[in-house]
Amino acid sequence: MHWAFVVALGFAVGILVGVMGIGGGIIVVPALVHISGMDQHLAQGTSLFILLPPVGLGALSVYWKKGEVDLRSGIVCAFGMLAGGYLGGRIAVDMNSSRLGSAFGLFLMFSAILLWRRSNPPASTGGVRA
Amino acid sequence: MPKSNPIAVFATACVVGVASGLFGVGGGVLLVPLLVLLHHYSQHRAQGTSLVALVPPTGLLAFITYYRAHEVDVRTGLLIIPGVLIGGILGGRLAVRLSAGLLRRVFACILFVLGTWEFLSPLVHSTAHAAR
Numbered sequence: 001m002h003w004a005f006v007v008a009l010g011f012a013v014g015i016l017v018g019v020m021g022i023g024g025g026i027i028v029v030p031a032l033v034h035i036s037g038m039d040q041h042l043a044q045g046t047s048l049f050i051l052l053p054p055v056g057l058g059a060l061s062v063y064w065k066k067g068e069v070d071l072r073s074g075i076v077c078a079f080g081m082l083a084g085g086y087l088g089g090r091i092a093v094d095m096n097s098s099r100l101g102s103a104f105g106l107f108l109m110f111s112a113i114l115l116w117r118r119s120n121p122p123a124s125t126g127g128v129r130a
Numbered sequence: 131m132p133k134s135n136p137i138a139v140f141a142t143a144c145v146v147g148v149a150s151g152l153f154g155v156g157g158g159v160l161l162v163p164l165l166v167l168l169h170h171y172s173q174h175r176a177q178g179t180s181l182v183a184l185v186p187p188t189g190l191l192a193f194i195t196y197y198r199a200h201e202v203d204v205r206t207g208l209l210i211i212p213g214v215l216i217g218g219i220l221g222g223r224l225a226v227r228l229s230a231g232l233l234r235r236v237f238a239c240i241l242f243v244l245g246t247w248e249f250l251s252p253l254v255h256s257t258a259h260a261a262r
Contacts (some may be wrong), residue, residue, distance in 0.1 A: 001211055010210035014217020017226045021177025023156015023184050024214055030244055032206070041259050042156025042203055047209040051156045052193060054185040062222030063178030070175060073165075073180025076136050077143035081157050081188040084147020087132055089192030092152045093199045097164040105249025112202030112242035114163035115234050 009035075010050075018059035023051050026111070029104065038100040044092065134169045142168060144182065145197060149194030156184050159241070173205065 007032055008116050013024040025047040032043035054060075092100060142164050150157035158180040165176035187193070196202055225233070 006206055006209040007213050010213025011168060011217040012213070013210065014214040014219075015221035015224070016237075017214055018221020019216040019228075019233055020158070020221075021162055021180045022158030025153075025155030026148075026159045026241065028210065029154055030248060031247075032203075033248075034181070036206070037205065039201075040237070041180075041196070041199070041201040045193070045199070045201035046188040046203045046207045047154040047197055048193040049204060049211050050200050050214065051184070051189045052187045053211060054187075054242065055211060056156075056158075056184045056218055057216055058219035059222035059225075060178065060181040060185065062219065063174070063181060063228055066174070066226050067173075068178035069182055070171070070172040071182055072132070072135050072181040073136070073139045073169075074179045075177070075187075076140050077146070077161060077183035078186045078188050080140045080143025081147035081150055081161075081183060082186075082191060084144040084152035085157075085189050085220070086147075086191035088148040088151025088153070089195035091148075092136075092192075092248070093195055093201065100143065101251065102249050105245045105247065107149060107153050108245025108248060110240050111159045111163070111246075112238045112245060112253070113179040114160070115238040115241065116162070116218075127176075 001130075005035075012060075014055070016058050018062065021059070021063070023056065025051055026108065030108075033101070040097045040104065041093065044104075046098075048089075134171075137168060137169055139165075147188065151195070154189075154192070154196070156189065159185055173231065174226065 013027050016027055017024045028041045028047045032038040032046060033040060146157040146161045149160050161180045162176045165171040
């Protein structure tokens with residue numbers, strides 16, 4: 001894979017990070033598997049490596065200025081995710097790569113359904129902000 | 131904005147963490163909808179809070195596990211990082227101006243198609259092998 005393409009991929013992922021408030025691994029993993037032909041495990045490990053530095057910091061500063069951040073809950077979540085991440089990583093490295101790929105697909109579908117659902121109560125969504 | 135219960139939020143985050151380590155993702159994609167659906171955050175606030183959770187290296191323990199199994203491509207990773215950081219600022223500026231509802235749905239559609247593809251491709255692949 002050409003280095004310029006990889007840099008461009010990172011930039012595209014970054015826009016998604018800011019718009020959706022996510023880490024971006026969900027796009028990095030399939031892109032590395034299908035475009036650069038990486039094995040599922042290698043793509044996932046590389047994605048976790050990308051997420052080690054605070055790549056969402058730039059996006060966070062924008063949300064922070066608008067007062068759209070619950071700092072306390074964010075910190076609580078970080079600890080929970082650290083602990084859970086260890087367990088998930090242990091499970092994944094022992095799994096068969098193609099089975100892990102299928103499970104990743106199910107995870108994406110499940111996340112998609114959760115994202116699609118209208119938040120409750122509707123009055124508190126950011127929909128009218130624009 | 132009702133005060134969220136930190137214990138419930140912590141429990142949610144633990145579940146998100148397992149998915150994060152299992153699938154090599156940050157976990158925000160699961161954390162954002164769960165904060166909205168279970169803890170009644172607004173879409174923008176859930177996204178801002180998710181970004182806080184992603185500032186410390188929450189995937190560190192999962193990363194070490196993959197690294198020991200030699201499942202990390204450091205060079206490709208280093209090339210991707212700067213773009214994500216810069217793109218993130220642009221995306222964040224875009225998000226606070228836009229209706230999050232529409233964006234969320236467009237993204238959900240893309241994810242669903244991608245997920246279906248990911249789910250089916252190993253099956254299709256193995257069937258093709260078996261047929262040979």
